[in-house]
Amino acid sequence: MTEETNRVFEIVEYPEGETPDRDCFELQEEPVPELTDDDQVLVRTLYLRMDPGSRSKMVPPEDSPYDDSWAGDEPVSSGGIGEVVETTHPDYSVGDIVLGRHRWADYDVLTDDDDLEAVNIDAAPIRATLHVLGHTGRVAYVGLTEIADLQEGETVVVSSAAGSVGSIASQIARIYDCRVIGIAGTDDKIDYLVNELGIDEAINYKTTDDVQEDLAEICPDSVDVYFDNVGGEISDAVMNEMNTYGRIVQCGRIALINAEGGERPTGPRHEGLYIKKRLRREGFVVDDHEELYPEAESKLEEWYTNDQLQHRETIVEGLENTPDAFIGLFEGDDIGKTLVEVSKPPGERDDEIPSE
Amino acid sequence: MTEETNRVFEIVEYPEGETPDRDCFELQEEPVPELTDDDQVLVRTLYLRMDPGSRSKMVPPEDSPYDDSWAGDEPVSSGGIGEVVETTHPDYSVGDIVLGRHRWADYDVLTDDDDLEAVNIDAAPIRATLHVLGHTGRVAYVGLTEIADLQEGETVVVSSAAGSVGSIASQIARIYDCRVIGIAGTDDKIDYLVNELGIDEAINYKTTDDVQEDLAEICPDSVDVYFDNVGGEISDAVMNEMNTYGRIVQCGRIALINAEGGERPTGPRHEGLYIKKRLRREGFVVDDHEELYPEAESKLEEWYTNDQLQHRETIVEGLENTPDAFIGLFEGDDIGKTLVEVSKPPGERDDEIPSE
Numbered sequence: 001m002t003e004e005t006n007r008v009f010e011i012v013e014y015p016e017g018e019t020p021d022r023d024c025f026e027l028q029e030e031p032v033p034e035l036t037d038d039d040q041v042l043v044r045t046l047y048l049r050m051d052p053g054s055r056s057k058m059v060p061p062e063d064s065p066y067d068d069s070w071a072g073d074e075p076v077s078s079g080g081i082g083e084v085v086e087t088t089h090p091d092y093s094v095g096d097i098v099l100g101r102h103r104w105a106d107y108d109v110l111t112d113d114d115d116l117e118a119v120n121i122d123a124a125p126i127r128a129t130l131h132v133l134g135h136t137g138r139v140a141y142v143g144l145t146e147i148a149d150l151q152e153g154e155t156v157v158v159s160s161a162a163g164s165v166g167s168i169a170s171q172i173a174r175i176y177d178c179r180v181i182g183i184a185g186t187d188d189k190i191d192y193l194v195n196e197l198g199i200d201e202a203i204n205y206k207t208t209d210d211v212q213e214d215l216a217e218i219c220p221d222s223v224d225v226y227f228d229n230v231g232g233e234i235s236d237a238v239m240n241e242m243n244t245y246g247r248i249v250q251c252g253r254i255a256l257i258n259a260e261g262g263e264r265p266t267g268p269r270h271e272g273l274y275i276k277k278r279l280r281r282e283g284f285v286v287d288d289h290e291e292l293y294p295e296a297e298s299k300l301e302e303w304y305t306n307d308q309l310q311h312r313e314t315i316v317e318g319l320e321n322t323p324d325a326f327i328g329l330f331e332g333d334d335i336g337k338t339l340v341e342v343s344k345p346p347g348e349r350d351d352e353i354p355s356e
Numbered sequence: 357m358t359e360e361t362n363r364v365f366e367i368v369e370y371p372e373g374e375t376p377d378r379d380c381f382e383l384q385e386e387p388v389p390e391l392t393d394d395d396q397v398l399v400r401t402l403y404l405r406m407d408p409g410s411r412s413k414m415v416p417p418e419d420s421p422y423d424d425s426w427a428g429d430e431p432v433s434s435g436g437i438g439e440v441v442e443t444t445h446p447d448y449s450v451g452d453i454v455l456g457r458h459r460w461a462d463y464d465v466l467t468d469d470d471d472l473e474a475v476n477i478d479a480a481p482i483r484a485t486l487h488v489l490g491h492t493g494r495v496a497y498v499g500l501t502e503i504a505d506l507q508e509g510e511t512v513v514v515s516s517a518a519g520s521v522g523s524i525a526s527q528i529a530r531i532y533d534c535r536v537i538g539i540a541g542t543d544d545k546i547d548y549l550v551n552e553l554g555i556d557e558a559i560n561y562k563t564t565d566d567v568q569e570d571l572a573e574i575c576p577d578s579v580d581v582y583f584d585n586v587g588g589e590i591s592d593a594v595m596n597e598m599n600t601y602g603r604i605v606q607c608g609r610i611a612l613i614n615a616e617g618g619e620r621p622t623g624p625r626h627e628g629l630y631i632k633k634r635l636r637r638e639g640f641v642v643d644d645h646e647e648l649y650p651e652a653e654s655k656l657e658e659w660y661t662n663d664q665l666q667h668r669e670t671i672v673e674g675l676e677n678t679p680d681a682f683i684g685l686f687e688g689d690d691i692g693k694t695l696v697e698v699s700k701p702p703g704e705r706d707d708e709i710p711s712e
Contacts (some may be wrong), residue, residue, distance in 0.1 A: 056628065231627030250630040260628060268620040271587030272412065272613070274606040274639030281637045283630030 006032045007319055009104035011070045015058055017262015019330050024058065025076070025104075025323040032107045039089045041110050043082030045102050045342040048322060049130045052254045052329045054078065059261040075103045079135055081119065081126060082108070083346060089116075097121050097345070099129060104322045106342060124304065126345060131164055131337040132311035133300055139251060139286045140168035140227075141296040144176075147284050148225045148247045155179045155219050157238050160229035160254060161202065162189035164311075164337035169227045169251075170199050171309050178225075181218055183211065183234055185332050192335055197310060211237035222246070230255040232267065239270050242277055250283035258330060312336030362388040363675055365460035367426045371414055373618015375686050380414065381432070381460075381679040388463045395445045397466050399438030401458050401698040404678060405486045408610045408685045410434065415617040433459045435491055437475065437482060438466070439702060445472075453477050453701070455485060460678045462698060480660065482701055487520055487693040488667035489656055495607060495642045496524035496583075497652040500532075503640050504581045504603045508533045511575050513594050516585035516610060517558065518545035520667075520693035525583045525607075526555050527665050534581075537574055539567065539590055541688050548691055553666060567593035578602070586611040588623065595626050598633055606639035614686060668692030 012026045035042055054070075061069040068074040080102035084092050089111075092098060101114040110116050119129050131137065143165075144150045156173040160166040161182025170193065173180045182193040182202040193202040203214050211234060215223065222243035228235050232255035239248070259265050273279060303309040314334040316325035319342045329338060344350075368382045391398055410426075417425040424430040436458035440448050445467075448454060457470040466472050475485050487493065499521075500506045512529040516522040517538025526549065529536045538549040538558040549558040559570050567590060571579065578599035584591050588611035595604070615621050629635060659665040670690040672681035675698045685694060700706075 053631075056632070228627075231625065235627070250627055253627040253631065256625060256627055264624040266622045267625045269587065269612060269623050271584070271591070271606055271609040271639075272616060274637060275409075275609065275641065276412070276639070278639050278641060278644065280639075281630060283627075283632070283634050283636075285631065285634060288634065 004032050004107075005029050006105055006107045008106075009076045009319075009322060011058065011076050014060055014071075014261055015055075015258065017259050019258045020055065020058055020323075020327055022323050022327065027320060033109045035086055035088050035109060037088065039111055040087070041084045041089050041092050041096075041098065041116065042086040043098060043100070043102070043108055043110055044085050045080055045082050045106060045108060045319070046097070046345050047081045047127055047130060048102060048104060048340040048342060049079040049135065050322075050326050050329055050338040050340065051078065052257060053252060054326070055257045055330075056260050077101050077103045079115075079130065080342075081130060081345075082110070083343075092116070092118065095346070097126055099134065104319065106319060123301070127313060127339060128304070128311070130339060131313070132168060132304055132309060133297065135286070136164045136311075136337060137168050137300040137309075138289075138293060138296045139165050140172055141300060142286050142289045142292055143227060143249045143251050143284060144169055144172055144225070146289060146292060147249045147282050148227065150176055150178065150225055152177045153179075154224035155181070155221060155243070156225045156227065157181045157183065157215065157219075157223050158227045158229070159183045159234050159238070160252065161199065162186075162192055162335045163229060165251060166227070166229050167193070167197060167311065167336060168309065171197055172303075173225075173227075174198065174200075175303060175308055179219075181215065181223075183230075183238075189335060192312075205234055212240050215241040225249070227251060229253075232256050232265065236268055236270075239273060239279075242273070242279055244277045246277060246279050248279065248281040250281060254330070314338045316340045318342070360388050360463075361385050362461055362463045364462075365432045365675075365678060367414065367432050370416055370427075370617055371411075371614065373615050375614045376411065376414055376679075376683055378679050378683065383676060389465045391442055391444050391465060393444065395467055396443070397440045397445050397448050397452075397454065397472065398442040399454060399456070399458070399464055399466055400441050401436055401438050401462055401464060401675070402453070402701050403437045403483060403486060404458060404460060404681075404696040404698060405435040405491065406678075406681050406685055406694040406696065407434065408613060409608060410682070411613045411686075412616055431459045433457050435471075435486065436698075437486060437701075438464070439699075448472075448474065451702070453482055455490065460675065462675060479657070483669060483695060484660070484667070486695060487669070488524060488660055488665060489653065491642070492520045492667075492693060493524050493656040493665075494645075494649060494652045495521050496528055497656060498642050498645045498648055499583060499605045499607050499640060500525055500528055500581070502645060502648060503638050504583065504605045506532055506534065506581055509535075510580035511535045511537070511577060511599070512581045512583065513537045513539065513571065513575075513579050514583045514585070515539045515590050515594070516608065517555065518542075518548055518691045519585060521607060522583070522585050523549070523553060523667065523692060524665065527553055528659075529581075529583075530554065530556075531659060531664055535575075537571065537579075539586075539594075545691060548668075561590055568596050571597040581605070583607060584609075588612050588621065592624055592626075595629060595635075598629070598635055600633045602633060602635050604635065604637040606637060610686070670694045671697050673697050 057070040084096040097119040099117040100110040162184040190202040193199040229252035231253035369380045413426040440452040453475040455473040456466040518540040546558045549555040585608035587609035
């Protein structure tokens with residue numbers, strides 16, 4: 001094992017208020033790491049989950065007092081799935097499939113501090129534990145049920161609705177008998193939302209003249225819950241159509257995140273709206289709500305098994321293409337979750353002896 | 357009674373994005389109104405309470421879909437105190453002192469729909485029921501305890517801290533053993549906050565170079581609760597110093613309210629902050645929380661009686677000066693609550709036969 005080379009991405013340049021590009025990352029080579037202590041596992045990376053929120057780690061550590069910066073304490077990493085190839089951890093054996101926070105690398109050493117968790121490979125396709133049955137599903141569930149306190153029959157708007165979190169949030173709101181309006185930026189996405197997922201209405205913000213006017217027409221009774229993945233101008237339009245006692249769940253800010261490290265974008269002030277309509281806006285990070293994970297997972301699994309919850313994946317092959325997969329998130333063409341396949345999982349490898 | 361003339365203010369011009377001026381209002385004369393139905397009282401106006409939030413009623417009804425506009429269903433009016441001079445209401449007798457929503461007028465007919473409420477004239481100076489023991493005190497109490505969910509020992513920033521609601525909110529936060537930083541705009545106000553009310557620190561935003569820098573120095577552990585009466589740039593400064601899980605109570609927006617009816621002001625976007633620091637911002641209107649009034653009033657009375665709660669008044673004499681009293685709110689010199697004395701209360705009138 002130690003004779004093999006490990007490829008590892010490092011950050012070498014900050015995008016400073018711009019969309020990151022390929023030159024921000026450099027692929028280094030190092031020996032495959034060795035276990036040096038108890039309670040460690042060496043994993044071969046199978047899949048890495050691409051999250052737009054990671055963009056906020058691409059700032060110099062001194063500019064990021066509230067986040068671990070990729071250049072600071074935390075290496076370039078993502079949630080991912082790996083296969084245990086060596087272990088000193090009593091809970092994991094060689095061959096186990098595990099979730100954890102993985103470096104963008106062929107191999108990594110993980111401990112409980114990296115959110116290490118066993119995957120039940122018999123329950124569902126293992127990649128589903130990276131999205132609909134895992135992190136992404138939890139984000140949508142916690143955001144709607146805990147932060148928004150969603151009630152049956154409400155009117156819900158979801159931005160980036162064909163994205164990974166957005167498409168699950170839209171479907172959960174439908175399961176709660178809510179009227180759901182999705183906002184997305186391509187006709188393929190609009191088609192997916194309305195015709196595949198059965199969302200009530202969808203607005204293509206790139207081709208419409210006026211998102212707010214569309215919303216006013218579609219939602220004569222205004223918007224009770226806005227599940228916001230984007231921020232910026234689309235959110236301004238929704239804010240102006242909120243109902244009294246409306247709740248805005250600030251889950252993401254993909255329209256603004258590339259400005260981080262540069263000058264902060266400006267927009268219309270909403271202070272008056274908060275008072276007149278008694279609005280509540282709340283940001284959240286799902287890790288703060290671990291006590292809700294068992295409930296979330298049991299619901300998500302039930303809905304997934306009953307075909308009430310669908311999910312699409314975009315798979316990018318090869319560790320070397322991870323930066324492109326990440327940058328692609330900001331180009332807005334992908335539906336559902338983007339994953340990098342670093343190594344095929346056991347059972348799908350070409351060089352394996354087929355099992356009988 | 358009906359031979360007498362009643363003077364009544366009407367709105368004749370909209371300020372359209374500007375600070376209102378005297379020409380927006382015109383004093384009309386009409387006969388003193390008569391009672392026409394059961395459950396009415398005719399009151400002589402004693403005091404009118406000047407609230408900056410009323411500015412949002414100075415827009416044409418078609419521009420104000422969420423508020424009653426003074427030009428629409430609702431006449432120019434304020435919370436006030438009156439003396440009953442005629443009555444068909446079984447709960448009120450001639451001579452009773454009552455709270456209610458009064459037109460800016462010498463006389464008005466009030467019903468239960470005008471928030472009619474008896475004043476216990478033996479409990480405290482009657483004007484206190486218009487501020488510290490009434491509406492203003494309730495706003496501060498509900499905003500801090502219900503909306504912000506204030507906890508003992510937290511760090512609290514209050515803007516417009518020497519104003520009526522602000523000065524009560526600052527003192528309540530002190531009673532909760534919180535560290536309180538007030539923001540105000542004159543040296544007199546800073547002196548009042550620190551030396552009379554005993555607030556921990558106060559920042560004069562007009563003379564400091566940088567409110568945010570001051571806050572960073574004064575609050576090394578950041579700000580847990582921001583009780584916001586102003587909005588705009590001061591609030592941006594506080595937002596940047598909020599602690600994780602911080603709460604922003606949107607109680608007022610005096611820095612922005614005069615722009616209403618014009619173009620909406622812009623400012624830096626905070627979507628990223630909401631997520632990174634898990635912030636919650638919530639607007640409220642105290643009328644939605646009537647179930648908390650008994651609790652609020654009993655606490656406020658206790659604190660007022662124990663000298664833990666002080667309050668200043670600015671009294672403007674004469675109905676004809678009501679527009680100037682109202683416009684004065686936006687000039688920022690008044691400490692505490694501004695009241696118009698339309699008619700002196702019984703016991704203080706020059707033409708009365710002194711009681712033995």
